[in-house]
Amino acid sequence: MIENRPFLNLLAHLTLMLGVAIVALPVWLAFVASTHGPTDFMSGTVPMWPGPRLVENYSRLLETGVSTSGTPPVGTMMVNSLIMALSIAIGKIVISITSAFAIVYFRFPFRNLAFWCIFITMMLPVEVRIVPTFQVVADLGMLNSYAGLSIPLIASATATFLFRQVFLTIPDELTEAARIDGAGPLKFFRDILLPLSRTNIAALFVILFIYGWNQYLWPLLITTSADYYTIVAGIKRMADAVDGVPQWHLVMATAMLAMLPPVAVVIGMQRLFVKGLVETEK
């Protein structure tokens, strides 16, 4: 702060409070809706304060789901989402950290070519090549499987660059010392590189977990069996199905459950989250 201006400070606080209120409004309304019964919406508008049916609505969703919508219990969808998010996050980290190790610590023919192949994936988001990618996955028989949900998404140029950057800052003396002590490449990787990049791995994990959990188009296309529905993709199916018989309280309760895990991760690990966000954009 440059100078003390009480009026401006007040204005700044008011702006921020209004901003926080606007940002929180949709979630507050969803939460309120999720605690009411189905008939509370018939009066014309949504109530603004929580109702009495919090426990009833949520326990019903988690155990049996909305049978009329053809979606499985929300509990099942959340487990599917968790498996997908963890596979994507861990898969991306594992294959990227080994790629970065190969590119930084070895000299071999076509090293640059390999690097460029990985770089190009950054320019091919799944949305723009969705039809042929779906075809490949269908031909490989990976529809309706956890492998199909995660493997096609785990190539990562961003993560490879991040680890490459981290490795380049590790002093050569460390590698020399390890070699003099007789450590081979794999021992060096396990005992020196991995421990040194621990916080980077954690920060990246937070970002990638959110990325994996929030996938929508991909799971929507490749899961036709309800056993593999993820919650983010399932919620749309639910909202469509209840269009005739509005069960807003259940749709909104599902929305709350769908955002709970990633939001909890961001708030609980805020420092790592911000670090990951800044690093992946370099």
Added chain:
Amino acid sequence: MKRTIFSNQLLPWLLLAPQLAITFIFFLWPAAQAIRHSVLRQDAFGINTNFVGLANFRALMNSAQYLNSLQVTVVFAISVTLLSMGFSLLLAVAVDRMIRSTSVYTTLLVWPYAVAPAVAGILWWFIFNPTIGVMPYVLDVVGYNWNHMTSKTDAMILVVIASAWKQISYNFLFFVAGLQSIPASLREAAAIDGAGPVRRFFDITFPLLSPTTFFLMVVNIVYAMFDTFAVIDATTEGGPAQATNILVYKVYFDGFVGQNMGSSAAQSVILMLIVIALTAIQFRYVEKKVAY
């Protein structure tokens, strides 16, 4: 470049193998297929396939629907970028004045990043629902009859708000970091010279923030063009009357619902060129920074 390296020749390929395999099977091969199909045309039964050169691209350029989609995408991307960045900058400037409460406000503003675009779409769709939503009720009081299922403008406003909301936290975090990297001495000097807060913002803070602003502009345009598929699908599904049918939604719709492979592939190729151009801009200019 490392001076100390390991001499194995086989090991690096083994380490790279998983990443390269996935890249080839799920990225390069499908992209090549898209390029191949973009110059072919299948007959209605999928039996004969002919080489048609650039006919698919020419058909797109003459298609009123595609040009409409292009226009919708431009309006949508610019609106999302301006709305989200403007709102975030305002909040970031306000937080920059705070000393003790910065972290509290930051925590309260960063979490929408974690909300899935599809869920963000559902939440705003609920708020703006013409029969039971809160906003149509409020708007009705001031005499505006909201209905995004029939009004093109209303539908566009809905998807812009839902998409911009989700991006606020990201922009906010980068603006705050940008503001903190501006040396306080510059603003102090201006204050001593008699410049008020508004003058200081426009003559010092905002120009010095331009690297951050430019970087965020590219990121937001990429986000609005490619990551908002879920928002559109969860709210308007491209309607009414194509009013929110952005390019990525149209590729999906023509490919899967319309089954028009040639046209969909040509659209994929155009989108790839757009991503390549945006990535090139990002690497070419953002690295060097818009500096003073």
